[in-house]
Amino acid sequence: MGLAAQPDDPSRRVIINRLTGRKGDSAGGVDFNEMVYLLESGSDRIGALDFQHSPTEYQPREHQDATLAELQEASEYVDSGKPLPPALNQAIQHGSSIGGARPKGLDEMTARYASYEDLGHRIRAEFDQPGQTLRELFARIVFNVLSGNTDDHARNHAAFWDGRTYRLTPAYDICPQARTGGEATQAMLLYGQERRSQLSHCLTVAERLGLSRAQARDIIDHQLATIREQWESVCDEAELSPVDRDFLWGRQFLNPFALEGYAAP
Secondary structure, eight states, X not given: OHHHHSOOHHHHHHHHHHHHOOOTHHHHTOOOOHHHHHHHSOTTOTTSOOOOSOSSOOOOOOOOOOOHHHHHHHHHHHHHTOOOOHHHHHHHHTTOOOXXXXXXXXXXXXHHTOBHHHHHHHHHHHBSSHHHHXXXXXXXXXXXXXXXOOOOOGGGOOEEEOSSOEEEOOOOOOOOOOOSSSOOBOSSBSBTTBOBOOHHHHHHHHHHTXXXXXXXXXXXXXXXXXXXXXXXXXXXXXXXXXXXXXXXXXXXXXOHHHHTTOOOO
């Protein structure tokens, strides 16, 4: 039960930020004792499990669920076409779906330290059509970076098993993450200890996955061109308001930080 009750990697980074103020790469160097993570986890977690300092006195940690008044205020912002203030945006996003808490193929502890480089090794050894699969994996990495999906932890990668070999399932749980600044990191390591969400690091990943630099650039440039060309039509199809389009473009999608160091044609 201990492993199942531990906060996952994104939750650990939230706890680290709350206790130390560190974020991004600097947060990766902090490794608290497991009891710290358990005692700092919320009292309103899925599964009705809680951890306390005292064996006799129960003191629930304050939760941050959105109140009815906050939800009404949020709806008024949306109706008027205005962007949500950061505090209100955080309140209504707290406690959303439980997500894919069970790792697919990796156990809980191994999943914390998984990387795309390691996944590439497994694809070569155990997957059907490894060359094609590695190119598909690289394309998914690039799209995560370009779309601002930093929730690409090991639980969001899965494979079908036919009794002999594996093949990747369709991509799922791709959700651009809200951010106010430029710097971002992927939930799963790209290679080594590197996780910064930048195309320049994607090129290094490509080499580790067996792609040539030309192949990697073709995939990247194709995605850049497609996103730019199809942006307005996709937004029209999704019926996004001008405010939502402005919020996503240049922040989640094609954030300048992601493009730093990469010379597009």
